[in-house]
Amino acid sequence: MNENTKVIKGRTGDWEMVLGLEVHAQVASKSKLFSGAAVGFGAGPNEQVSLVDAAMPGMLPVLNRFCVEQAVKTGLGLRAQINLKSRFDRKNYFYPDLPQGYQISQFDQPIVGEGVVSVERDDGTTFDVRIERLHLEQDAGKSLHDQDPNATYVDLNRAGTALMEIVSKPDMRTSEEAAAYVKKLRTILVYLGTCDGDMEKGNLRADVNVSVCRPGDYEKFRATGDFKHLGTRCEIKNVNSYRYIQQAIEYEARRQIEILEDGGKVDQETRLFDPTKGETRSMRSKEEAHDYRYFPDPDLLPLVLDPAWVKSIEETLPxxxxxxxxxxxxxxxxxxxxxxxxxxxxxxxxxxxxxxxxxxxxxxxxxxxxxxxxxxxxxxxxxxxxxxxxxxxxxxxxxxxxxxxxxxxxxxxxxxxxxxxxxxxxxxxxRGLVQINDTGAIEKAIDDLIAGNPDKAEAVKDKPQALGWFVGQVMKATGGKANPGTVNELLRKKLGVE
Amino acid sequence: MSLTNLTLKAAIDGLAAREFTSVELTRAHIEAIEAARGLNAYILETPDKAIDMAAKSDARRALGEAGPLEGAPLGVKDLFCTNGVRTTACSKILENFVPTYESTVTSQLWRDGAVMLGKLNLDQFAMGSSNETSYFGPVTNPWRAQGSTKALTPGGSSGGSAAAVAADLCLGATATDTGGSIRQPAAFTGTVGIKPTYGRCSRWGVVAFASSLDQAGPIAKTVEDAALLLTSMSGHDPKDSTSLDIPVPDFTQFVGKSVKGLKIGIPKEYRVDNMPAEIEKLWQDGIAWLKEAGCEIVDISLPHTKYALPAYYIVAPAEASSNLARYDGMRYGLREEGANLTEIYENTRASGFGDEVKRRILIGTYVLSAGYYDAYYLKALKVRRRIAEDFDNAWTQCDAILTPTAPSAAFGLGENSNDPIAMYLNDVFTVTTNLAGLPGLSLPAGLDANGLPLGLQIIGKPLDEATVFSVAGAVEKAAGFTAKAEKWW
Known part of the structure; x- marks a missing residue:
């Protein structure tokens, strides 16, 4: 058993949590994934929107080579497999901030496959988090619900921006580990220059999958790879700080344990974390889940990478x-x-x-x-x-x-x-702070001190720890500038302390 | 002879010889269009723009800067976005949509000196085979059966393009073909239409129906005219990721080239049940003509042909269901209000799309849904692969394939509009080339007993439009098809 697993005491016995993360990292790039439109923070609403981003009739996506390079670089940094052939798919759903009516993503053929990240805990020990995959996808725009009581405003500046979704395996066992993983991932991305890691701006955010199980179950899962040993998971969407990640996990694990201990069962669902209340709440259940009708995007050819190009990227890794x-x-x-x-x-x-x-x-x-x-x-x-x-x-x-x-x-x-x-x-x-190394000056100060305090000088012979008082007095007398080593040495000699 | 009766080639020659000006030529077409409004071929006439473009063209010619299509007035299928000119896809949802951009294909035509007369009618979002799904009403075929005044369909979806060319309302027109939408209307109207290899023409700025099948191409009066137009329309476009970065030859040089020694495949699977004897006979005529011209006729088999139509009617709606999701009333086009977001979507799309479009969106959504994807969409993709392999095998035996274009001549408006399956069967000979991405050309080769035109189709290897044009040129010459619709409009 992993001694770092945190046991959560319940009424009916001990529980453990199992955590897996999907981190969305905005690709550091001057332009969007499939349009030439600029990417940048702070532009006015809808100022960075091309005809493609607004999904005007007849507009077509063209893949941004630089974003692909960034994804490959990230994959290499995660010690992951680079898939020389990958594909873009459409994820279909309706929402006002999704102009095309579908998100271009990668479904079953991602650009990056399995990898691993070595993560440090606060106590200096390390553990590995296995990476399941990394894929490229478009971000959606932003819906602004607070501008008008009767209307929603849509800002498409972010629509079409490139994201890397980095999916971990369920390898984290405490909320601290989850936060440490995101920290480490962020460090790697920033080193690589593939994401600026700015969580406040939402450029790095995590979906956290939480489930709970009894001690021993996780080990069975790891031995067999069979998810039946684990509890039903809930996905907490879009958590954008380390603290919130930890809070959300702690709350969610508790919530699931209470349900289970009351004889209920956890529903697989998507939940939202409310930082003001410190709670997670249901967003949609499995039954309400969208059928995204993924299919290969016919506007884009399969993405085929030249191994020599991948190698050239590898050679420039920092x-x-x-x-x-x-x-x-x-x-x-x-x-x-x-x-x-x-x-x-x-x-x-x-x-x-x-x-x-x-x-x-x-x-x-x-x-x-x-x-x-x-x-x-x-x-x-x-x-x-x-x-x-x-x-x-x-x-x-x-x-x-x-x-x-x-x-x-x-x-x-x-x-x-x-x-x-x-x-x-x-x-x-x-400021005249040069250290006094002149033995004569220091000796004089010591002699003066001993002469003025004969009883203390006598006592220190039996109680050497009282030497500190003398050191302090000498330093004081020299304005703190006496070389402490010399002071010590001379004091010991003159006071006869070994 | 009226200027509108000229072929594109003859008109360009006449302009070059200063026999008339582009303004004169354009004005003649504008008058013809005004006189032919009953056909409903144009849904938007742009006479002022046309005259302006023609005057500028004449000025360029005077300066000796004439492009290959200098001064030629053309019609544009209303699926091509035209900058500042309303583009509707013949739908209510885009009824008032005015693009701020010009499609790559049309911009290349204007680059080469052509003049735009207006926007041509089509089946809504190019979904249909009779032009009857247009929000602006159907186009009437200029052709009528002998002794009849019954209104016939010009075919679809490029019905406006085909009718306008057949009725001399333009020298040529742009069109698009997803499952036969250039070739079937061409066959129904005695015109020539070619769908080039997938990727020859940029799809940028063309309202999408089914992205992996859609291709632009011309409808024209002769094979040579079609070659002229396709040369201008083709070419690599970095804005379309599926556009091919391959040089475009001058296709006109292949028209009239000897076809001696070419092997022409005759696929036995294209002999379908209930095919009119006249079409079978026309096919045999075509075979005989090519034999005479020195071709070798080879019997070939395309064994998966019978699965093409079902596969097509899964793949095309699947892509369409996603491509048309952007028409949601949020940013442009029709918006019908509602109490909440879902209602706005529902009201907008219920009101903005016609029945056939809705049918295909529903079919497409269904075949992509969880639990049905493998059985329908994935299976259809596999069939598509088999069909492409059929052609790959055929190319080891022949250089081009000859088939009928459509299983019938033009039918009456309203005759099939309540029977989608019968309507879909119009595409039976044409969808295979879309599924396999191959070039296919239809040209008129004869009349049926009622005096209605019938077309033959020539299918070529990928990117081998050259051979297609050579073979078509030979058939055109041998067929000597000169019939025109008798003017009644």
Whole structure:
């Protein structure tokens, strides 16, 4: 049994949850999947709509090669099979924000097949989520129901935008794992440059499949692949934050358990998560489910990829998070945790690597992942927009390394750097923060201190832990600039502490 | 002789020889159209635009910039979107639709100097074989049986195109063919029509019926005229993913070319029950003519032919049911109000589509539905594959195939309109080429006992319109078909 499975206590015994996700990622592309219309956030309603997007009579789709390249790149990044032949199908249903009356999608021949994503839990352990498939499809427009009490407005700017639907197998067992998976997937997509990962704008959103079962059932499912061992699943549509994903799952699992414990049965259905109430509610049942009447889109030829083209894409793949993490650990001797924090986005890792050149890498990693990251997060910005260039962090660490300043002083210097007072060396110079390494000056301070406190100097011989008081006093007397190592060493000698 | 009696080729030659101007030629056609309104071939006349285009054409010619169709007035089937000119597909749902774009095919005609006379009637959304499903009423065939005044169908769906060409209301017309909609009307009106290889003509800007079957093509007075028009209409269009990126030859150079040594296949499966003896005889005449011209006649078998019509009437409605989903009253076209969204959809589509269109949407929706998809749609796709293989096999034995175009001559308006199956049977000889994507041409080859025209069909290999035109040219020459509908309108 997976020790990470969370047992949910019920009245009738223990339960576990089984989770699978369908993540919709908007393809980073300047134009739409089948029309030349621009893609962009913030344009006025219906300003980015071509004749094709509006489904005018006689208009035809033409596949955007760049979007295909992005999907292939993503597939390679998910260590998945690239299907050299795939097909586009029509998914038929009526809705005002779907101008064609069908969505062009890929039904039984997706462009990308099975793959795997390695995901880190918060405690640093990892688990694999198997990818079932990735397919390309068009997004719909937006229906605006809140503009007029008697009318719905439709904005077709998003209609026809390319989406990648990435379907996982039911390999997640806790809501934390589900969120961690989406985080990791997002990191990979952003590394690849195939999706901007902006969840607030809805450019990355998840449909979450939740079911519950008794302990042991999941293992039977994994051994046989037979879904009969699992409970009936409900699909929660369009959840667009990590927090909501977790909340929705927790609520939904509880809801299903209560139904089952009351002797009822879970209906397979599509549900919506209401973030204000923290609840899921029924959207449509299996009986009400649409018959989408999928069939091959006769306006488009089967998509056939040249293996050489796929290979050329593979050759241009950037270093992906897992590889980068392993390299940071081996090349710089970083801890798994620090490496994990640094690889969350590629810019962060790049910043670190630039700053670490010729410096104590672990020390640089500490400064980058602690002080600087905290400041940037508080300022709501990221490493690409850091007001402090990597050369400043490198210089700060150099000053520590060569003994010019102590780590403690460095923190003070850092505050001044962040306040925009200049480069670290200038600040140290200007503010007179250079460490006192002069033994004579420190010795004098120690001698004065012992002379003024003979009883304490006597007591410390039996109680060496009281040495700290002396250190503090010496530092105080030197304005914090005394080299702490030297202070310690001299104190021990003069006080006779081993 | 009136200017409207000229063939397209003769008219272009006359324009080139400065015997008359495009404005004169166009005006003669406008007058003929006005005098023939009883035929209901044009549902929209654009005389001002025509004269304007003709004047510009004359100006170009004066500058020595004449295109291959310079100054030739043509009619346009109202399935082709025309920029700023109402395009209805002869439906109520698009009754007032004015496109802001021009179909690729028509834009190529205008590029080559042609002049637009107006928009031609058709079966609603090209669904029909008699032009009777048009929201604007049926077209009347200019031909009548000898001694009869009974109104006959010009066939469909390109009934307006065929009637306009037959009645000299244009020098040629655009048409489309999904299951025979160019060739059957051509056969019923004594005109020439060709559906080229699927992908020859761009479908961009043509209101879609069944995307995998729809092809544009011309209806014309002679084989040479058809070749002239098809040359201009064809060509790769990056806006249509199914358009073929293959050079287009000048098809006219193949008309009149010797057919000596060509092998002509005669498929035994096209000898259907109850086929009129006159059609069988015409077929034999065609065989004899080609033999005389030096062709070798080969008996061939296309064993899956009998499944073609049922397969067609599954695939075409399936695609149509999806293609016509966009007519929902939301963005353009007819909108009928309702208490909620579903009612708006229901009211709009109930009111906007005619019965035949609704029938096909329902059939198409049914065959794609869960539980029926495999038995109908998927099976039909398999049949389609078998039919294409039949032709692949045939091409190992012959260079072109000769068949009748339609199982009867033009029938009376109203005669089949309550019997969809009888109506669908009109397509029995023509649907196979749509299913297999092959070029097919119909040309008039004789008259039946009532003096009504009958057509023969020549089917070619994929992209081998050249041979089709050569064979058609030979049959045309041998048949010496010169009959015209006697003017009564």
């Amino acid at each position: 270093e992906l998070p897992d590889a980068k993490k392993a390299r940071l650990q081996s090349q710089y001797g970083l801890s798994a945790y620090d490496a994990g924090v640094l690889i969350i986005d590629a810019d962060r890792a790049d910043y670190f690597e630039a700053a670490a050149k010729g410096r104590d890498a672990k020390l640089v990693a500490n400064w980058v992942t602690n002080e600087l990251l905290a400041k940037l997060s508080a300022a709501g910005t990221e490493f690409t927009n850091s007001p402090l260039p990597h050369t400043d962090i490198a210089q700060l660490v150099e000053l520590i390394e060569n003994g010019t300043i102590s780590s403690k002083i460095a923190k003070e210097v850092f505050e001044h750097m962040w306040a925009g007072e200049g480069r670290p060396a200038e600040i140290v110079e200007k």
